[in-house]
Amino acid sequence: MIFNELAIVESTEEIASNTFQTFLKSPKIAASIKPGQFINILPSEYWDKMMRRPMSVASQKDEVISIIYKVVGEGTELMQNWSLGDSVDLIGPLGNFWDGYADKLSILIGGGVGIAPILNLHNHLDELGEEKVLIMGARNSSEHFIDHNPENGVYMTTDDGSLGIHGNVLEPLKIALENIDIQNVKVFACGPPAMMEAVRQYSISEGIECDLALETLMACGFGICQGCTVEFEKKQKTTEHSYRNRFGLVCMDGPIFESKEIKSCHL
């Protein structure tokens, strides 16, 4: 069930360099959204662009959801400038959700703005009391807002070595996989295409189960425009939308895909 809901802005905070978290009171969406799903946002009543701005949900509690975003253009700048009490037009919940974490060690990998859906899954696993590892990649320490805490399975990496592990997310992933039967592991990743592609290829070469949350331009977000395609590795069996046998819709079939299901994370 998809809702078109007017949400109320509760607060906005800069949680890392140029990265903001906004809490939105959106009862219908908050009650039904699952970790990994996203919402599609009209940044302003006067928005003159054709496309809403899709954002993963980073937390959900009672009637309130939150989003975490980098300010990269006009849409996100408008979001950052929302005032407390503003009403904001949302469509959601959209897309599929993280799954298959029940009896496994979940390794959660987030990078850049891809941290939101990873954080929401992290919260969810916390609530369930599930075992997990959290890996967050960034260019430098200013982009991080979580402590590097390897003892508790929380790894930060930075390209410049200014915090945590110097290098990319594959380093802590390898550490986390040491002495573990990969049959009992599942990786969940969301981040910049290059990072996800590295994780994807590694997961395939090592035979690790791995789900990736992709991003692409979206005109609608609910399966109508057919604009948000990802190419499948091989043709899929005919589904309700049989014309999707070569291309999946990131908004409906995704945003989460199995690593071996898709051709590439570069869309």
Added chain:
Amino acid sequence: MIFNELAIVESTEEIASNTFQTFLKSPKIAASIKPGQFINILPSEYWDKMMRRPMSVASQKDEVISIIYKVVGEGTELMQNWSLGDSVDLIGPLGNFWDGYADKLSILIGGGVGIAPILNLHNHLDELGEEKVLIMGARNSSEHFIDHNPENGVYMTTDDGSLGIHGNVLEPLKIALENIDIQNVKVFACGPPAMMEAVRQYSISEGIECDLALETLMACGFGICQGCTVEFEKKQKTTEHSYRNRFGLVCMDGPIFESKEIKSCHL
């Protein structure tokens, strides 16, 4: 000399129903602009429309000018929301200016948003100690912000009779003209097209000298697009821009035209 100046917003006040006065610190324009001239405003840095918004200057003092405007659309809404200290991109001074008031009784007629250039002339005549009559027309009392004061030559009219004289601006104009040699009178008017057209026709039929400040859509405001035309009553003598012999440019040849020079105030 036309300037493209970044002005600083000093204050904005609602002076009548939905009518705002904003003061802008704009030293170059303030030092050179004359009553009747206008500026062309970029309402916001992110303005995605092609046309600036032209506004007459309502006052000028030291380094500060003011504009008076009704909020009628996106541009004026943005203006009304300018914050103190914002910088605003202006082009000006533009157009010609009120003239010929030296040895005459000036009768100033303003209506609707056309009050701004009339008020500026009024101030100017005050400074010069010149004799004058001020007539302001509106639909109802909420649009007025000056007291009806016939003894001192200040007349308010309203269409609904809620303030001053019940009727249009021609009523007080006729009163003001009683017992006066029309050779010694000059009318200066700015307002909605219907009001100006009534004044124009009356002035022609009575043989009264009368200048009118017109409004039209403007793409540039400084004589380049040729979009802002008014049709002349008869072909004008060839000027620097001889192709203007049938059509005048409101932005350069105007906004002020003699009543008998033009075909109509409905542009």
Added chain:
Amino acid sequence: MSSVKFGKLDFASPILVASGTYGYGHETKSMVDVNGIGGIITKSVTLHPREGNPPPRIAETSSGMLNSIGLANVGVNEYCKSKLPYLNELNTKVIINIAGTAVDDYVETLKILESAGGNHVGYEVNISCPNVKEGGMSFGVSAKMTESLTSELRKCTSKLLIMKLSPNVTSIEDIAVGAENGGADALSAINTLVGMGIDIKTRKMKINTTFGGLSGPAIKPIALANVHKVFRAVKIPIIGLGGISCVEDIIEFILAGADLVQIGTLNYREPGISIRLAEELDLYCRDNNLTSISDLKGLAEYR
């Protein structure tokens, strides 16, 4: 809302949703009372299933967007099996948009649809999709081919037959007259304009097929001009579309000569826009003492 006459049909609202911009009508049903829409024109269906073009298929532009979906669709047989049953349940008018690459294609597709016994009131024929390499577009630029395609299709159906025109031509009037002569009941104008975009970072085309179709408010003035040209050229009814985003736009299209309108790109941003604008149009009619918005058809005055 008083209904609007269109040929022999009555539309409860003059606001339809455009092909390719509303799927098969059920995708939005949790957000929108789909039956309140004047009519649903389904995504172009072709004889065989088409997987569509590789990504990227869309790009954002000033007040518009580019697309090159490549007519991704399930094919007419699967359409009859899986889409028609749901469409048959709708209480709004359904018009099936068909596309093809040769006359035979179109005819066969239409025949299969005719024999499927749907409740749809007619067909809109896409002869103007600029994103398919093998053809389709060639019909849209030739008056003669448009006429012969129209007359072949005319033979196969007594339902509403609407030809959808392309603006990417020197004279849309010629094509419109071709369709009228071929026996079309009505014309839709316009499809998208040919556009392009380049990602300056990667230096790659923004759209996989290089050229895509431009839609949205950016093209509204062009769409209006084309609707008015078509209005002057033919006697059959017209469905106007291209960039409609507010009730004022709808009134402009009707004043320009349209009988009905379609909303396209704006559906993505606001799935319920056709319902909202129908309400606003009702208010407009009431405020302006119009018994029907049709009273305004073609009333725009020349200066």
Added chain:
Amino acid sequence: MSSVKFGKLDFASPILVASGTYGYGHETKSMVDVNGIGGIITKSVTLHPREGNPPPRIAETSSGMLNSIGLANVGVNEYCKSKLPYLNELNTKVIINIAGTAVDDYVETLKILESAGGNHVGYEVNISCPNVKEGGMSFGVSAKMTESLTSELRKCTSKLLIMKLSPNVTSIEDIAVGAENGGADALSAINTLVGMGIDIKTRKMKINTTFGGLSGPAIKPIALANVHKVFRAVKIPIIGLGGISCVEDIIEFILAGADLVQIGTLNYREPGISIRLAEELDLYCRDNNLTSISDLKGLAEYR
């Protein structure tokens, strides 16, 4: 800014200002260092003075505007007397845009300009103005007429001869090839698109001549597509224009195949935009280690 080669000429900046959008170069001189502009293309001049179309001549649209000025201009004789002397003093390249209604018109206008001894480096020929009833536009839609007009003009001048193309055609490639075969040194693409608007309050056309020319960012994707089509069809240099509003747009046009660009509508809003964007383009070249922006010509990659 390293200069840009264009045929036999060097342009100090690849950013020119478009005909009809910068007057005769002196109107903005108190606001802008006009000599910093890569080149000024003056408002179309015709054999006889033209008073232009009655108002209203312009209207605002989503990310664009409509205009129908009707080639208001002083006529070529007065132009030589009052405009050329000032233009001769400029330290930027001046290109004179001419318009007409028949081959003879164009030829005579060109001859008068040639004999006036201006410092201008060439001519841009407007065969694509959609707002003049008597003609002009007919050239722009016919490859044959374009070819013969070009070759007649070619005989009269050894200065740069640029034909300015219309997008309102089925195949801009054909017209481009016609101009190339006729001996044009270069092509400008594009002029405005035919558009329309209606004032729903008065129910009158927004533009006096019903149809006007649509310009501004709204048409940029269409302009880019046309520039790229022309680039693939001819070997002569191209000046790209249509909706340019930022440095990214300029880079897109050059990647699509343009050698130079023109800024049109945006000059009205920001008279100094061509200077500002030249600076930004300089920075871009430096940041990307380009010796000249020309290195990017036509480099857009297909997917």
